[in-house]
Amino acid sequence: MVKSRREATSTPQDDWAALSPFERAAQFRELPHGKAEDFFRELSPADQADLLAHLPLAERRIWARTLPLDDAADCIQASPGSLREELLGYLDEPARREVVALLAYAEDEAGGLMDPGYARLRPEMRIDEAIAYLRRQAAERVGMLYYAYVLDAQRRLIGVISVRELLAAPAGKTVAEVMRTDVVRVSEHADQEDVARLLARHDLVAIPVVDAEDRVMGIVAVDDILDVVREEATEDIQRLGGTQPLADPYLRTSLPLMIARRGSWLGALFIGEMLTASAMGRYEDDIARSVVLALFVPLIISSGGNSGSQATTLVIRAMALGEVRPRHWWKVLSRETLCGLALGLVLGGVGLARILAWQGVFGSYGDQAPQLAAIVAMSLVGIVLWGTVSGAMLPFALRSAGMDPASASAPLVATVVDVTGIVIYFTVARAVLGGVAG
């Protein structure tokens, strides 16, 4: 059960997404064995599970045993309940025990991502002894070999040395003399996003996962984290776009599931947007008196929605990257207030110019053109400022309520801002037109 990483292969998986599970199984069974093995290992756990479910029993057993332990655990996790016990049954006893231990971790924590096969050294070893010891480990149980971790007699992590450093070190020195002692490590229950941040920040190729006693349980390698980073970004993007994240690639998500995922959010937003009709209803008489007021409602509320969606997007991404933390809320608030004010003044100015120009050229807005221009310009400043500030603060509010800040999708912000935008616009209108309409 040695884990060997993908060194090569160039099987194109391009069209795989478009095939039915049965076509996939049939194509897979036609591959020559060497290709098939690489191909199988490179599939995502969900694809592996799906493929296994559509293979004959005898082949299923062979392929289940091919996977390294951490990948086997992921594949079993991705399998339907009925297949899980069967797949576990194909493993030999020690492998099954390790896989069952891995299955106990949540999928998105360090323990659920780690590979238990890592290289270890003792601090008192001489470099040439250490290399010889590493050669034995490489042949037996080590998966990714980039660092060797130095453990004390209680298996606690005391140092690290990269294979390059080990190979480059003079044969007569000891491991303790050349190892680094300030090792970045993560707890077995660390969230995968934190693991990704640590790997990226420290340019690490792998990070050791330790238990409460600082004993190394396994390592998380950067290539596994690369998938995590792509998946997390995909989820954030889908949430920002106002969809519940899809677990599968776009073309592989069934149409009913797609409609359910999108419909749930779209329906919720729609119910929220209904408040715009109620809000507009409160100003029905104002519209009846000055129909021209209604013409600018879409422009006004969409400007608030767009500025809110900018602000929320920037803040959510900065939070996901760890650039902005909850304690920065005050800094963000003051920046966004200035930014929103500046943007509002620009749009308000353009809006003012537009109305006065149309009035000058076409006489579009009758006697009330100056008042209308003032109403549009002033409410644009207010609404863009409000949209920007509320868009920027919503992720902080969600986070402090214990929710994922990325749920503050652009459409959600737009909905909030639309309703309040209508109130702002007509309040300004009443104030300006008060004398005229009364």
Next chain:
Amino acid sequence: MVKSRREATSTPQDDWAALSPFERAAQFRELPHGKAEDFFRELSPADQADLLAHLPLAERRIWARTLPLDDAADCIQASPGSLREELLGYLDEPARREVVALLAYAEDEAGGLMDPGYARLRPEMRIDEAIAYLRRQAAERVGMLYYAYVLDAQRRLIGVISVRELLAAPAGKTVAEVMRTDVVRVSEHADQEDVARLLARHDLVAIPVVDAEDRVMGIVAVDDILDVVREEATEDIQRLGGTQPLADPYLRTSLPLMIARRGSWLGALFIGEMLTASAMGRYEDDIARSVVLALFVPLIISSGGNSGSQATTLVIRAMALGEVRPRHWWKVLSRETLCGLALGLVLGGVGLARILAWQGVFGSYGDQAPQLAAIVAMSLVGIVLWGTVSGAMLPFALRSAGMDPASASAPLVATVVDVTGIVIYFTVARAVLGGVAG
């Protein structure tokens, strides 16, 4: 100039973002040298350049020489023109030549990301000779050591072997006997997103970069790609949110630049949205006759915008991940047509129920309530379908026009759909009310 990857350190850079360049330089100069070196290397190229610019000359020289060649090239690229020549001058002659060669590549192509220090072997070497040869290379010029590449007499790439496989192989075999020959490689001008996709798909830790004659120029390691993947996702997210991408972290972007980046898009969208006022103007008489029509405009157009933003977000992300390709446009169009129709029917049904319920309970909409309910329901079906389909197709259209599909931001789609949504809504209204209003 040996490249040693970050094995450790846990200096918190958390507050670095909030400091001024002068405070950063002062804090940096107080670090003990060992910590300072790790800290410096872990900074982004832009941060390194910024820090160097604020250090005294003598220290600048020391730190410029500390960097591995590929990182030195990135740092010099990120420096202002005045500093570039100076920094190049600090390197010794062979290093300067390599850095100048790296600077000739675009920042976002494989050549611009690669590290020229990779491990090489000859196919006829015995395994124990190969290990001894690798130890010499490790001490001299190799950066990331995970794979050793096997080159023929013309320095062309003919195989690869991981260090783990090499250490695990029997001493008497030859490299040619244990190497893999189907090596995944990229051209020096490959786009960084393609490099990221290949690394992720094949679970590789590094990928060799070759020239037109298949000679290895260097390697791109996955930890460098991790940064690329995070940056690309950030850019896509910012574009989707309707902002020109920011080059720096949120809190480090100056307020004027932030306003410029956001204002340019916001202004463009605003000018687009002005068409809504013109569109509404065409229906001023209809609104004057039935003010109640105006009340539902925000609900109607935001539903189109939200469904369009969902569709465009899903398609753009699927394109970025390589799941959806240009030739899939027909498949996407048919899926989105069905999806848009289903979502439109759901929202139309809810809208119908809402109006009839309000009418039943409050009598809000007078005699025309049944017609109004029909107008809202029918136009919701049309607008959600239209929003979904145009949101899904816009990225394909942009791509076939040679633009980045991710420029189809959610606010852009919303703007397009808002204008057409108004036309659809009032056209339906005229058709339904024709008899009544005439």
